[in-house]
Amino acid sequence: MMKITIDRNGCIGCGACWAICPEVYEPNADDAKSRIVEKFQVSGNCAEGQVEEKLAECAHRGADGYPVQVISIE
Template identity: 50%
Template sequence: MIVTIDRSTCISCGSCWYTCPGFFEQNPDDTFSQVIEKFRLDGKIGEEQPPADLEPCAQDAADLCPVQIISIDNT
């Protein structure tokens, strides 16, 4: 599972980091959503691979995002 956040259209609602706080967090500089550093792919703050135990909550966060900026690739 690869999770990608389109940070350019994030509205900083907090839905993802409240739904899955072990994986998502608010960036302190621009207030947009980002992935917690230890899960980032190649250091990208908006692209990541969650561990298996966090996949369900990452999927829930994507489903609950009011502006649908979190995409999931299960390939």
């Protein structure tokens, strides 16, 4: 499993990550900032998630396509 964290305070809501990898990232309806897709969220925290290795390439592409460095993947 890979851990993904989004710094939502730094998120600019541009939509690049969810446009590139909608399997992992999506917009939050309340503030239009990025969040982790609900089924991958850890303890209901929309900024923290765990995804299977099979989504690694997609998750990395989404993070790398973001214009600010707010998504970390471990």
